[in-house]
Amino acid sequence: MSSTDTTAPPATSPPPLQRVGRLRQMADFYATVSRTAVQEQFQYRAANYMYMIGMVVEPVIYLVVWSVVAEASGGSVGGYTPGGFAAYYIVWMLVRNMNIVFTPYGWEFRIREGQLSGMLVRPIHPLHYDLAYFAGWKVIAVLLWIPIAVVLALLFPPELSVNLAQVATFFVAIWGAYVIRTLLLFVLGMVTLWTTRVAALFELYFTAELLLSGRLVPLDLMPDWVLLWVDWLPFRSTFGFPIEALVSNLSGPELVRGLVAQLVWIAVGWALAMVVWKRAIRRYSAVGN
Amino acid sequence: MDVTGLGKTYKVPVREAGLKAALKSLVRREHREVHAVSDLSFSIERGEMVGFLGPNGAGKTTTLKMLSGLLHPSSGQARVLGYEPYRRDRNFLAQITLVMGNRNQLQWDLPVVDSFEMNRAIFGIARPDFEATRDELIDLLEIGHLVTKPVRNLSLGERMKAEICGSLLHRPQVLFLDEPTIGLDVTMQKRIRTFLAEYNARYGATVMLTSHYMADVTALCKRVIVIHHGKLLYDGPLSELAERFETSKTIGVTLAEPDRDLSGYGEVVAVDGARVTLRVSRAEASTVAARLLADLQPTDLTIEDPPIDDVIERVFATPDEPGSAQPTGKQRG
Numbered sequence: 001m002s003s004t005d006t007t008a009p010p011a012t013s014p015p016p017l018q019r020v021g022r023l024r025q026m027a028d029f030y031a032t033v034s035r036t037a038v039q040e041q042f043q044y045r046a047a048n049y050m051y052m053i054g055m056v057v058e059p060v061i062y063l064v065v066w067s068v069v070a071e072a073s074g075g076s077v078g079g080y081t082p083g084g085f086a087a088y089y090i091v092w093m094l095v096r097n098m099n100i101v102f103t104p105y106g107w108e109f110r111i112r113e114g115q116l117s118g119m120l121v122r123p124i125h126p127l128h129y130d131l132a133y134f135a136g137w138k139v140i141a142v143l144l145w146i147p148i149a150v151v152l153a154l155l156f157p158p159e160l161s162v163n164l165a166q167v168a169t170f171f172v173a174i175w176g177a178y179v180i181r182t183l184l185l186f187v188l189g190m191v192t193l194w195t196t197r198v199a200a201l202f203e204l205y206f207t208a209e210l211l212l213s214g215r216l217v218p219l220d221l222m223p224d225w226v227l228l229w230v231d232w233l234p235f236r237s238t239f240g241f242p243i244e245a246l247v248s249n250l251s252g253p254e255l256v257r258g259l260v261a262q263l264v265w266i267a268v269g270w271a272l273a274m275v276v277w278k279r280a281i282r283r284y285s286a287v288g289n
Numbered sequence: 290m291d292v293t294g295l296g297k298t299y300k301v302p303v304r305e306a307g308l309k310a311a312l313k314s315l316v317r318r319e320h321r322e323v324h325a326v327s328d329l330s331f332s333i334e335r336g337e338m339v340g341f342l343g344p345n346g347a348g349k350t351t352t353l354k355m356l357s358g359l360l361h362p363s364s365g366q367a368r369v370l371g372y373e374p375y376r377r378d379r380n381f382l383a384q385i386t387l388v389m390g391n392r393n394q395l396q397w398d399l400p401v402v403d404s405f406e407m408n409r410a411i412f413g414i415a416r417p418d419f420e421a422t423r424d425e426l427i428d429l430l431e432i433g434h435l436v437t438k439p440v441r442n443l444s445l446g447e448r449m450k451a452e453i454c455g456s457l458l459h460r461p462q463v464l465f466l467d468e469p470t471i472g473l474d475v476t477m478q479k480r481i482r483t484f485l486a487e488y489n490a491r492y493g494a495t496v497m498l499t500s501h502y503m504a505d506v507t508a509l510c511k512r513v514i515v516i517h518h519g520k521l522l523y524d525g526p527l528s529e530l531a532e533r534f535e536t537s538k539t540i541g542v543t544l545a546e547p548d549r550d551l552s553g554y555g556e557v558v559a560v561d562g563a564r565v566t567l568r569v570s571r572a573e574a575s576t577v578a579a580r581l582l583a584d585l586q587p588t589d590l591t592i593e594d595p596p597i598d599d600v601i602e603r604v605f606a607t608p609d610e611p612g613s614a615q616p617t618g619k620q621r622g
Binding site for chain 1: 359360379380382383385386389394396399403407409417418422460
């Protein structure tokens, strides 16, 4: 439709901006957002340390309890000696920090504060932002974990005997765990777009994760009927498997099977995230923001 | 930008007050449909700056959100730069920006330049072009001294300028600006208006602007689209808005002899010494003016439309009844 009020584009419009290719853009995006996360978290060094110290309490309680049980049971429980438990729970701390991701509780804030609106008008999926941001945060988490791990190792000497395959698997598996947990909690967070009272659902998920992931207790100590469930759920891939890869004497095929399970859960999580996102975002009302 | 029959309907739960109603809602929830936008049609040419006006709750922000891809329309169609916004195609999002005056999209704890760096990565801008555009925008907005400060340390006006700068680093072709000067002082509002005019002139960008400050609209937009209760009320030149909705004119007359009673000529709105302001019907304005000139031989006489704020107030007061608000004049779409 014509308009007499139209301001014609200037005759000497500047040339369009040069943009980099998609692959390079994504690599640059991940690097930049991760760097930003590191910069932001450095602003809160003290708060992060307090957070980390708070997180020490949980594994130390498990460690002390299981060490006492092991000693009372003649030196070991289910093959774990006190030194075995020490190794398990010191690695546990690192894995726990590595699999901290954007919480599903955060979606309500994100929607209320208009952050989601800002994300939706940018040409990069919010999932990439979450993956990149929390990956950057891990740098701080690992830096803060090292001195705590040293102190714990002095207090509770760990028994750890590892080979190169285990170490390599561990480093791949902790990132696999991080990606799976990001995807699954992203899907869970999307429920916020259907109903605002989602805390009960989140609690149910986190309770199942606590019991069936190897967080509360090494999965080797669980009864067989629980392990049957564990095999069909993603929680072991997000927590227990990376720890077991390093501290349990898993065979080569077991290590590969664990990594394949992680790959399957990444594929399932990604597909779920895409389907749910597409439906959820249609419901987004962006009212008031 | 082409919009045809665009509509957005929200389904909102309703329940009466009291325990009984609360218990009843556990079993059966009742909903009501709210038509935020209904059957909206218009077109905007490339490079136009259009004021998008309406009272609170008229549907302005909902429309902007549909046009920028935030919301799925319930009916009708919108095409912006050839794309359907709700599909949020990457190439579409790379060419638009949505600035909301009451929202902050910068990294709160980091210096402004770090947020700009983040936007460079998000939009995949090649570094030389990014740096040139960034420096140009910083110059235009005069924020060189602010960009190394953390966002949390900036005043509202400073933050808004930084926000606008960050939103334009990818040199968008379409700008959706929702109350970009809200809460700012007069000087800051003026600076942002000047900047937007300059950006439009330099890059030929299309701008759709909502603002409750009419000074923003009069300074930037020749054309306005007015909506009320989600429906199109007027689409045409700002200068013709008064003709369509304002039934009166203002006559200012400076008398040679003060203290004359002019109530016989029209409604006396103000008296300031020898200067008297009258409100008369639009149809009679020239007749009354001629009578005043003949009867009183005033030293000065002006005939004007009322201030644009008064016109807008009258527009918004238009009853929402079928047929009562049909756009006339330069109807578009």
